[in-house]
Amino acid sequence: MSGKKKKGFQLNERQLGYLMVAPALILIFAVTLWPVAQxxxxxxxxxRLNDPTRNQTTLSYQIDLERYADNYFYFERDVDSLAAADEEAADTAENIRSTIDDYHQQIVDSDSIGDQFAEVDQMVMEFDPVTDDDLRYGSINNDFSESYIDALEDVSEMLTSLSDQTEDEQVQEAVNSLDGTVDQIDRSMIRPNFIGLSNYATYLTEARTWQSLWNTVFFTVVSVFFELTIGLAVALVINRAFIGRGAVRAAVLIPWAIPTAVSAMMWSYLYDGQFGIIAHYFEQLGLISDASVLLSTGSGAMFSIILADVWKTMPYMALLLLAGLQTISGSLYEAAEVDGAGRFQQFLYITLPMLKSAILVALLFRTLDAFRVFDLIYVLTGGGPANATESISVYAYQVLFAQQNFGEGSVLSVITFVSVAIISVIFIKLIGSDLFDDKKA
Amino acid sequence: MRKKAGIWFYVFLSIFIFVTMFPFLWVFLTSIRPVNEIYSGFDWFTTNPSLQSYINAFETRPLLLYMWNSIAVSTLTTVLAISVASLSAYAVTRLPIKFKGTILGIVLAAAMFPQIAIISPIFNLIQSLGLRNSYLGLVIPYITISLPLAIWILATFFKKIPFELEESAKLDGATPFQTFRKIIFPLAAPGVFTTAILVFIAAWNEYLFALTINSDDNWRTIPVGLSMYQSEFTIPWGDITAATVVVTIPIVIVVLIFQRRIVAGLTSGSVKE
Incomplete structure (x- = not known):
């Protein structure tokens, strides 16, 4: 049956159903699941993006043809001048020439990159830079590359011993120049950059990783705790009929709706050590010793970030909990009152159990959100002072994009992903299946 | 249970609103001060308000361009994400397909993925498609990020529509897709609209992708553009506060007009009815 849908052709309901979920699943697969695996x-x-020999992941050898062609040209010149410098050295030079030429000829004759090499060689001769990476880098057989590299290293050893033996300055100069060129040819062979788990070994033993993980956990636990408790208190208080509900709703929604980066900019002004009003008032009230403490000390900066986050998301939490509160039937409280239950007992035995699923869902999403915090910290403190507020996402961003190191940065990405997965599993165990029951039905 | 609201309640309410609004209030008060006053004291009100900071904010950086970029990216994202999500939400809630639990599970799992875990492969993908510094380069990841939220909320709205309507449409000879397009989708319009607002706000606020993918100043969105006002040596608080006020006003308007819908959308997924 053809998958194309044309007028007149009717799909049955089930086929239509699969067709309708397909675009979303394809997008989710391509833009979230596949990238995590990647x-x-x-x-x-x-x-590393900023290193042309390591800017892609490869399991096989490659050759930088531009560099190779360029240096092979010098090789011929250098080996000639060595042969001319001294009679004794001439033998060695011929020996080297025949070894390297043998390998070189194999590249020139190669079916896979022979033509590509000829084209690059032509461009090098005309001093045209090779800007097309597909043209510049060719893949070569792993066995051939290894034996070529061995041969180049042998040549290098021969040259070193020759240089040790001779006193003649002219010979030494020729040897050094040739040795340098051979080294350059060696470097034009790009080794596979697969290194297994050694990036993990580096980062899992590094203090900065654990510091950033700890900062993230601390930030998440403290800010989510305050958001939940203050949010619940606010929800309980405003769960009644009163004039001005619209004003409260707007006051609650505006901090939630503005971009985090914008609120981070606002707070960085309010916290500023010289001109910040919050810093100034805190100093006047004696809460901090000096107005600059808020952003220039580790604990001050962590406090500032948590306060800004609580300000932005506590209202949202209150809103979710308020919606949960409003679904609790008033008759439950009336019955409890008849039975002589006090306010606190009502809260403990009616409100909390009835709110449990709303609280857990709100907690799950807030915890995951807080754990991947990036923009608030990046804009407000940049992770400083001295990495004291650096979250794991900020650290990963620095390694990935500031250092352009996609290999090592991905280690931190994976660590973040695994942490988030663990948190999700714990929460879903806690929430149990009752949340998802009705969705699956 | 409806408690009566007393005087202390209104006192509490006023304090609560004042505290949540204080940062905006202070930023606004700073933005209308003459520039030299900003750096000379903590008086609340200025005696000679000035619009100089606003003029500077528009002159030093292309604020209008940032806003236009944000509007273009967020609108495109919203339209595309809602189209894709409403199809899936409809299929999952109302068509007899298998693996509904698995599909919703994948969608929910995707919502939990930290963005930092996917940013570098997406960056490579967008780079290789030649879409860096373009609207599409941001729209593609944004659609996907907002899909879980959109599918989830739309599914709750679709479920509320009575099934009898579909059955009578079927009796009248409508195909399943016609039923979706002509009956269910229009009936779910308020829910679709609510979801659209939430997706739009999410796209408007996104920072990490916008920072890495559109690094050219001409393609920056509001959140990234605003965070670039700080220069290395001085922090022009006047410009920053003025720009903040300018970019906050549209959000305040949207929130004031649509607040009921936003609350309905935010709470629809988390509260069982």
């Missing part, structure tokens, strides 16, 4: 794969490579 991050994990990248984390096992020495993969």
């Amino acid at each position: 991050s994990f794969y990248n984390s096992m490579f020495d993969y």
Whole structure:
């Protein structure tokens, strides 16, 4: 049966159903599931964007043809001048020439990159830079590359011993120049940058990783705790009929609706050590010793970030809990009152159990959100002072994009992903199946 | 249970609103001060208000361009995400397909993925498609990020529509897709609209992707553009506060007009009725 839908052709309901979920699933697969797998794969490579020999992940040898062609040209010149410098050295030079030429000829004759090499060689001769990476880098057989590299290293050893033996300055100069060129040819062979789990070994033993994980956990636990308790208190208080509900709703929604980066900019002004009003009032009230403490000390900066986050998301939490509160039937409280239950007992035995699923869902999403905090910290403190507020996302961003190190940065990405997965599993165990029952039905 | 609201309640309410609104209030008061007054004291009100900071904010950086970029990216994201999500939500709630639990599970799991875990492969993908510094380069990841939220909320709205309507449409000879397009989708319009507002706000606020993918100043969105006002040596608080006020006003208007819908959308997924 053809998958194309044309006028007149009717799909049955089930086929239509699959067709309708397909676009969403394809997008989710391509833009979230596949990239996570890719991050994990990248984390096992020495993969740096700013280094042309390591800017892609590869399991096989490659050759930088521009560099190779360029240096092979010098090689011929250098080996000639060595042969001319001294009679004794001439033998060695011929020996070297025949070894390297043998390998070189194999590249020139190669079916896979022979033509590509010829084209690059032509461009090098005309001093045209090779800007097309597909043209510049060719893949070569792993066995051939390894034996070529061995041969180049042998040549290098021969040259070193020759240089040790001779006193003649002219010979030494020729040897050094040739040795340098051979080294350059060696470097044009790009080794596979697969390094297994050694990036993990580096980062899992590094203090900064654990510091950033700890900062993230601390931030998440403290801010979510205050958001929940204050949010619940506010929800309980405003769960009644009163004039001005609209004003409260707007006051609650505006901090939630503005971009985090914008609120972070606002708070960085309010906290500023010289001109910030909050810093100024805190100093006057004696809460802090000096107005600059808020952003220039580790604990001050952590406090500032948590306060800004609570300000932004507590109202949202209150809103979710208020909606939960409004579904609790008033008759429950009336019955409890008849039975002589006090306010506190009503809260403990009616409100909390009835709110349990609303609280857990709100907690799950807030915890995950807080754990991946990026923009608030990046804009407000940049992770400083001295990495005291650096979250794992901020650290990963620094390694990925500031250092352009996609291999090592991906390790931190994977660590974040695994932490989030663990948190989700714990919460879903806690919430149990009752949340998802009705969705599956 | 409806408690009566007494005087202390209104006192509490006023304090609560004042505290949540204080940062905006202070930022606004700073933005209308003459520039030299900003750096000279903590008086609440200025005696000679000035619009100089606003003029500076528009002159030093292309604020209008940032806003336009944000509007374009968020609108495109909203339209595309809602189209894709409403199809899925409809299929999952009202068509007899298998693996509904698995599909919703995948959608929910995708909502939990931290963005930092996917940013570098997405960056490579967008780069290789030649879409860096373009609207589409941001729209593609944004659609996907907002899909879980959109599908989830739309599914709750679709479920509320009575099934009898579909059955009578079927009796009248409508195909399943016609039923979706002509009956269910229009009836769910308020829910669709609510979801659209939430998706729009989420796209408007996104920072990490906008920062890495559209790094050219001409393609920056509001959140990234605003965070670039700080220069290395001085922090022009006048410009920053003025720009903040300018970008906050549209959000305040949207929130004031649609607050009921936003609350309905935010709470629809989390509260069982």
